[in-house]
Amino acid sequence: MTLPPVETDLPTERRDPATDKRHRRAERYAEAASAGWKVWLVKTAALAIIDAAAVYATMVLAASDQWVIAGIVALVTVAVNVVYLTPGLLPAKYLTPGLIFLLVFQIFVIGYTVYIAFTNYGSGHNSSKDDAVNALLLQSQSRLEDSATYPITVVEQNGVFSLLVTDPETGDAEVGNSEAPLEPVDAEFSGGKAIAAEGYNTLQFAQVIANQKEIGAIAVPVSDDPNDGYLRTTDGSSAYLFTSSLQWDPDADTMTDSRTGVVYRDIGTGAFTADDGTELLPGWVVTVGVDNFVRAFTEESIRGPFIAVAIWTFVFAFLSVATTFVLGLFLAIVFNDPRMKSRKYYRVIMILPYAFPAFLSALVWAGLFNQDFGFINQVLLGGASIPWLQDPLLAKIAILIVNLWLGFPYMFLVTTGALQSIPDDVTEAGRVDGASVWQIFRYIKFPLLLVSVAPLLISSFAFNFNNFNLIYMLTGGGPRFADASINAGATDILISMVYKVAFVGQLRDFGLASAFSIIIFVLVGVISYISFRQTKALEELN
Amino acid sequence: MALDSTALTGGTGPEVARALSEDAAAGRADDSGRRGARTPRRPFGVWFRQTGWRHLIGIVMLVFCAFPLLYVLSAALNPGGTLLTANGLFRTFSLESFTRLFENPTQPFAAWFVNSMVIGLATAIGTVFLGALAAYSFSRMRFTGRRIGLLSLLLVQMFPQLLAFVAIFLLMSTIADIFPAIGLNTQVGLIMVYLGGALGVNTYLMYGFFNTVPMSIDEAAKIDGAGHARIFFTIILRLVAPILAVVGLLSFIATLNDFVIASVVLVDTDKQTLAVGLYRLVSEETAANWSLFAAGAVLSAILPMALFLALQRYIVGGLTAGSVK
Numbered sequence: 001m002t003l004p005p006v007e008t009d010l011p012t013e014r015r016d017p018a019t020d021k022r023h024r025r026a027e028r029y030a031e032a033a034s035a036g037w038k039v040w041l042v043k044t045a046a047l048a049i050i051d052a053a054a055v056y057a058t059m060v061l062a063a064s065d066q067w068v069i070a071g072i073v074a075l076v077t078v079a080v081n082v083v084y085l086t087p088g089l090l091p092a093k094y095l096t097p098g099l100i101f102l103l104v105f106q107i108f109v110i111g112y113t114v115y116i117a118f119t120n121y122g123s124g125h126n127s128s129k130d131d132a133v134n135a136l137l138l139q140s141q142s143r144l145e146d147s148a149t150y151p152i153t154v155v156e157q158n159g160v161f162s163l164l165v166t167d168p169e170t171g172d173a174e175v176g177n178s179e180a181p182l183e184p185v186d187a188e189f190s191g192g193k194a195i196a197a198e199g200y201n202t203l204q205f206a207q208v209i210a211n212q213k214e215i216g217a218i219a220v221p222v223s224d225d226p227n228d229g230y231l232r233t234t235d236g237s238s239a240y241l242f243t244s245s246l247q248w249d250p251d252a253d254t255m256t257d258s259r260t261g262v263v264y265r266d267i268g269t270g271a272f273t274a275d276d277g278t279e280l281l282p283g284w285v286v287t288v289g290v291d292n293f294v295r296a297f298t299e300e301s302i303r304g305p306f307i308a309v310a311i312w313t314f315v316f317a318f319l320s321v322a323t324t325f326v327l328g329l330f331l332a333i334v335f336n337d338p339r340m341k342s343r344k345y346y347r348v349i350m351i352l353p354y355a356f357p358a359f360l361s362a363l364v365w366a367g368l369f370n371q372d373f374g375f376i377n378q379v380l381l382g383g384a385s386i387p388w389l390q391d392p393l394l395a396k397i398a399i400l401i402v403n404l405w406l407g408f409p410y411m412f413l414v415t416t417g418a419l420q421s422i423p424d425d426v427t428e429a430g431r432v433d434g435a436s437v438w439q440i441f442r443y444i445k446f447p448l449l450l451v452s453v454a455p456l457l458i459s460s461f462a463f464n465f466n467n468f469n470l471i472y473m474l475t476g477g478g479p480r481f482a483d484a485s486i487n488a489g490a491t492d493i494l495i496s497m498v499y500k501v502a503f504v505g506q507l508r509d510f511g512l513a514s515a516f517s518i519i520i521f522v523l524v525g526v527i528s529y530i531s532f533r534q535t536k537a538l539e540e541l542n
Numbered sequence: 543m544a545l546d547s548t549a550l551t552g553g554t555g556p557e558v559a560r561a562l563s564e565d566a567a568a569g570r571a572d573d574s575g576r577r578g579a580r581t582p583r584r585p586f587g588v589w590f591r592q593t594g595w596r597h598l599i600g601i602v603m604l605v606f607c608a609f610p611l612l613y614v615l616s617a618a619l620n621p622g623g624t625l626l627t628a629n630g631l632f633r634t635f636s637l638e639s640f641t642r643l644f645e646n647p648t649q650p651f652a653a654w655f656v657n658s659m660v661i662g663l664a665t666a667i668g669t670v671f672l673g674a675l676a677a678y679s680f681s682r683m684r685f686t687g688r689r690i691g692l693l694s695l696l697l698v699q700m701f702p703q704l705l706a707f708v709a710i711f712l713l714m715s716t717i718a719d720i721f722p723a724i725g726l727n728t729q730v731g732l733i734m735v736y737l738g739g740a741l742g743v744n745t746y747l748m749y750g751f752f753n754t755v756p757m758s759i760d761e762a763a764k765i766d767g768a769g770h771a772r773i774f775f776t777i778i779l780r781l782v783a784p785i786l787a788v789v790g791l792l793s794f795i796a797t798l799n800d801f802v803i804a805s806v807v808l809v810d811t812d813k814q815t816l817a818v819g820l821y822r823l824v825s826e827e828t829a830a831n832w833s834l835f836a837a838g839a840v841l842s843a844i845l846p847m848a849l850f851l852a853l854q855r856y857i858v859g860g861l862t863a864g865s866v867k
Contacts, residue, residue, distance in 0.1 A: 039769070064719075091685040094675040094774075095691070097671075098676045099676075101672065102698065105703065105710070105739070106703050106738040106739060109706040116712065337596060348851070350603055352847075354850075355847045355850040356611060357795070359817045363824055367628070368613065373624065373625035378626070405610070468802055513708050517705045517706065517708065520705055524700065525700055
């Protein structure tokens, strides 16, 4: 493959557009001709698979009425085909695969986070209004007294169980399940009871027993109007009419409790609400505007913990960077003496905390700090009972100690490198001028070091700002604030608070959690912007 | 890579890489330094003032660094041990905890381990591949939007995926309703989420390295009749192997360390990863399960630590070559 250099380039100024164009076309042909048939085969096969999957996906999506997503899938597929089947578009060929993932799982989810922040998404509000109406009617059902007994047979079609019902008055057969109301069907009768229907498999007794729970959950609407009630079975051979104590009036958009007479209205908050403010849950998802942000800043039981957590987040991130940097720098200076032997071995040991998986370190330290059985209290402090992780202040100190353990090796590596990149003659010049070792460090080495390390300190700050694992695994954010209405504690940082609001405990408030996420996005963005401008200024100074 | 590489304590990808490269520089200086140190014996007082006290600090740091690791090892070798018995360091020696680790079906350690490895490896490979493709185009081709593309990658990186986990959860559960095979509670789904972060920091890291491979190599190959795909797969990828190893390793470790997204996407116990599984193991019954947890921790940490320490030289060598230009 070694060729002598070929003088192919013409002086640029002599090229006219026409030659240029021809040149490019020639290049394209060469490109096409050189692509081996193997590459072509792989490409075609991959495209064929992608297209087949996309067609399938679009069909499924269309069947479940997800037209927007179906459209997006179709568009992306067309774009992919265009990119890989058109000659040229070379950069796009290389960028497309990564970009698709980036667009869906990073950019889209950020946009989606913004959307959720403006809704009441969370436990009790997690689906559409229709779903909520059905769920409400279903959960408030009770068996109608003196209602007729409907002989039934459990049948199955495509893995979905349905009830084959014989109408006790007319003797006609009807079939239906939770999704589809009763419909007449041609059936085979035995002793006045329908036992099999065309296209359905009749379940045997053993199968009914095996699927008891699922069959018990079937509630077949007797008609399109959910107020007419549902058929439910407990034994798999007879069903009863259940009606809801709630009456749904689609025209007036109200739910009426037929027993108490209370009327619940849709007042735009995502749940049917009575005049006295009681809500019927589940509700549904509605856009609530900036409500979540307003709540975060005004509602006392949220604002208090939120502000405490935000302040601690800044303190924690700042102290983490400061302590690890100081220790790392100190050790770098100590071990940077060429006269010292076996520095290599010390260095390897000091990288160990860095190589150990971080999530494990936090858990191990949680054990060491345990109040009753931990090594620190039991052995080092001779059986003391110091509440390392239970006292708000001590827990914060414990977190900083553990983070020092985790983070100083990185700072040590970084500062060692930075120190060694400072040329010796700078030090020498200082020494000739009569500066002491400390003066040389303070006025010459340290500023130079800071220039190269400052960006790393900023990204370290940003990292610690969202250092979820350490906080969550070591203290779980605890000890918990007593007067908070959200799940937050003294050592929680913003990100761990968001996680707890969204996923820990019974109450999940996705809307509020997303609003907090947005606030963190903004904070991190502003801090990075300001600090990067600062470091640029620092660089220009030197 | 998902979550960018920040799951490594203290910094994002380039910084880590830079730190490693500087460590190599340090290593080189080390050798020359030691040669200079072969001076005649010094009196103890002089020796202590010059270097002796440094060893004292070194020993203190050794204890601080290594103690928690030795403690875990000792706890793992203490069968049926609780937190309390773990305090008697290395008083017993038995591998019972390791065998018990694989026996309890409600704590399927083997499944967690396999899951973590599969997800970590798949994510690492995918990240390296996607990142290398993008870095190649940014490094070798000139096209409209190139500068903006590079800049926006940097910008997107400022908004970590980690913060959008609520949206990821809701998106994945919507997907699960329609395509259960790639939605919530599937490993494929989790890997796809991680690959959302494959560009960004990694592209930058690779881009810088790709630029150090001279263009003349590409041109020579082109004259020989090689197409762009062949140049990329057979020439460039081999020349940039060190940076691929770095990105792969960082991505693997970041994936292994991720708790938030893994815990949100994977629901069933036997589908979870080591981070989620081991956390649940100790958070539920801290005192009783301690030796089990320790055994699990030792097994989970061996591979990443070995990789990190073994590949360090290789990685560092490649990186310094890249940064020196």
